[in-house]
Amino acid sequence: MNSFHFFAAFFLFSAVYAQNIDVRLSFSRERDEAAIEKVSKVVKRINSDNRFAEAKLHEIDCSNDPSSEECKSIDGFHLSISSSDAPTLKVQRNVPQKNLHELSDVATELLYEFVDGYFSHFALESTSKIDKEKNSKKDAKFWEEFELKTSKDLDQVISSGKSTYSFVLFYFPEDFENYEAVVHFADALRRTKASGGLINCHKNEEICKEYNVLDGGFSASLIAYHNENPYKNFEGTFDGDNVRDWILTIQQPDIAKMTEDLVPLYRSGIIPGFEESRSTVNLLFVAKKRTAVYTNFKKFAKENHGRFHFGAMVHEDVLKWAHNPAFVTMKPLEEYIQAFTLYDDLSYDRMVEYLEESIRPSVHKIETAKNLKFALSGEKPLIVFVDPTATRNSTNFRWTAGNQLLSRRIAYFAVSRGFDLFGMYWTQKLADRSKPFYISIKTEGSDYCLHRKSIANEDENQILHWIKSLKDEGCEELIPRLKLPLDALELRERKEETEKIVKEMLEKTNKHEEL
Structure with a gap:
C-alpha cells in the first residue's frame, strides 16, 4: 500500500474534543418557566466550566407534536442529553410534574451518566477499524x-x-x-x-x-x-x-550567558530564541566556573540539552549574596509562588531531582487524558481537590500546593471543580460524586492506590498532615488502572490533534496555490 494511503487511514477521527452537547427538555403540557430555569442552570455551568464544550438547551412543546418519541408516555417532563460526536449515545429520563423540584438534580445525574458514556465511547473508538481506502x-x-x-x-x-x-x-x-x-x-x-x-x-x-x-x-x-x-x-x-x-531549545546554547539586564526578561519567562514565554526558567548564579557546583550543572545541561533551557550568571558579586551559589527557578504563570531557590544542597543528585521536579506546576490542570497521565506519572501521590458541587473554597489547597515548590515535594496536586466534563468522567470512577472530597492517587504497578477524605476547609498544616499520614497506611482501596482507559483516550486526543494540524496546513497550502 502506498505510504500516503496508509497514513490517511488515521483521518477517520474527525470530532475534536470540542464537545457538542444537546440538552432536550420536553413539556407534556404548556411551556414551564420554572423547569426551563432549573435545566438552564445546568447548561450554563457546562459552558462556563469547560473551554472546549458547547451545550445547548432545546425546548420541545409536546402539545404541538404528542406523537414524537420524546413526548410519548410522559406526564410532566422528558429530559435527554446527547451529542453529535457520539450519535449512538443518549441518556434520558421522564420526570413527573410533581417532581419539578428535582429537575436540576436529575439533569446533573444524567450529565454524569452522559460523560461516562461519552468518554467510554471515544476510548473504544480510538482502536476501532479504520477506513484504509481514503485517497490522500x-x-x-x-x-x-x-x-x-x-x-x-x-x-x-x-x-x-x-x-x-x-x-x-x-x-x-x-x-x-x-x-x-x-x-x-x-x-x-x-x-x-x-x-x-x-x-x-x-x-x-x-x-x-x-x-x-x-x-x-x-x-x-x-x-x-x-x-x-x-x-x-x-x-x-x-x-x-x-x-x-x-x-x-537545541538551537540555543545549553547554558545561556546571563547579564543583569536579562534577568527581568527571564523572570517574566521571556527568553531570546523562543516564540512564547516559558512557564519555567532555571538560572544558576555562581561566583566562578571552577567549582563542583558549576561542573555538575554543566554536565546536566549538556546531557539534557533540548529538554531544558538554562541560564547562568558567573560573577564574583554573587559572593556577596546571603546564599551562594544558588539555583533560582522562575515560574511566571504560577498563582502564588513565582520564584524559588535551591542553595542548601547543590550535589549532582539533588540538582537532578530539583530540576526534574521544576517542570511540574504547583497545581496540575487536568482537562485531558494526557494531562492526567502526566500528573500520575511521578513517584509521589497525586492529591486532588474534587468539588463537583463547586461549594468549597480551594484557596488553602492551592496555597499549600504553591508552597510545595519551595522544598522537597511530598505530593503533586490538582483541582477538579464543578461541571468540568473530563473531571466528572474520571473522578466519578474513583469516589462518591455527590460531595466534595480529597482523593490521593498513587500508581502501584497495574493498580491505583486510593485514599479519600471529605473536604472541611482544612488549612495548609492539616492538608499536609493528612498527606504525610498516608505513608504509614495501606491503601484504602486498590483499583485496576484499566478502570481509567487513559491510553486509549490519549491516543484519540493525539489523532485529533494531528488531524487538526494537517487540515490547517493543507488549507494554507491550497490557498497559497490558488493565489
Whole structure:
C-alpha cells in the first residue's frame, strides 16, 4: 500500500474534543418557566466550566407534536442529553410534574451518566477499524517539501548544520505513531525555519542502515546533527509542541550567558530564541566556573540539552549574596509562588531531582487524558481537590500546593471543580460524586492506590498532615488502572490533534496555490 494511503487511514477521527452537547427538555403540557430555569442552570455551568464544550438547551412543546418519541408516555417532563460526536449515545429520563423540584438534580445525574458514556465511547473508538481506502495524495503536500529522496539529499541537510544544527526524522510508514511523528516534525520545521528533512526507511533502507536507525524496530527516530555528527536524539513524545520546543531549545546554547539586564526578561519567562514565554526558567548564579557546583550543572545541561533551557550568571558579586551559589527557578504563570531557590544542597543528585521536579506546576490542570497521565506519572501521590458541587473554597489547597515548590515535594496536586466534563468522567470512577472530597492517587504497578477524605476547609498544616499520614497506611482501596482507559483516550486526543494540524496546513497550502 502506498505510504500516503496508509497514513490517511488515521483521518477517520474527525470530532475534536470540542464537545457538542444537546440538552432536550420536553413539556407534556404548556411551556414551564420554572423547569426551563432549573435545566438552564445546568447548561450554563457546562459552558462556563469547560473551554472546549458547547451545550445547548432545546425546548420541545409536546402539545404541538404528542406523537414524537420524546413526548410519548410522559406526564410532566422528558429530559435527554446527547451529542453529535457520539450519535449512538443518549441518556434520558421522564420526570413527573410533581417532581419539578428535582429537575436540576436529575439533569446533573444524567450529565454524569452522559460523560461516562461519552468518554467510554471515544476510548473504544480510538482502536476501532479504520477506513484504509481514503485517497490522500493531496495530503502529501503537507510534508513533501521535506522529503529527502537520496543519500546526497541527506548529506546536504546534515552538512548544513556545521555552524548551527540540522534535524532529520527517519520514519517507517507503518502506523499512526510514525504518521504522527512526520506531521509534527514537518509542522515544527515549517514554523521554526530550521534546516531538516525526512527519510522514508522503507524506500531508503540502505540509507537508514548506514545511519544506524534500524535498531529501534519500526519506530520513528528524530536526530539533531551538529558538525556533521549526531548530536542528540529526541526522546520525547511526538505531540503538542514538544518537537518544536525541542528544536528551538537545541538551537540555543545549553547554558545561556546571563547579564543583569536579562534577568527581568527571564523572570517574566521571556527568553531570546523562543516564540512564547516559558512557564519555567532555571538560572544558576555562581561566583566562578571552577567549582563542583558549576561542573555538575554543566554536565546536566549538556546531557539534557533540548529538554531544558538554562541560564547562568558567573560573577564574583554573587559572593556577596546571603546564599551562594544558588539555583533560582522562575515560574511566571504560577498563582502564588513565582520564584524559588535551591542553595542548601547543590550535589549532582539533588540538582537532578530539583530540576526534574521544576517542570511540574504547583497545581496540575487536568482537562485531558494526557494531562492526567502526566500528573500520575511521578513517584509521589497525586492529591486532588474534587468539588463537583463547586461549594468549597480551594484557596488553602492551592496555597499549600504553591508552597510545595519551595522544598522537597511530598505530593503533586490538582483541582477538579464543578461541571468540568473530563473531571466528572474520571473522578466519578474513583469516589462518591455527590460531595466534595480529597482523593490521593498513587500508581502501584497495574493498580491505583486510593485514599479519600471529605473536604472541611482544612488549612495548609492539616492538608499536609493528612498527606504525610498516608505513608504509614495501606491503601484504602486498590483499583485496576484499566478502570481509567487513559491510553486509549490519549491516543484519540493525539489523532485529533494531528488531524487538526494537517487540515490547517493543507488549507494554507491550497490557498497559497490558488493565489
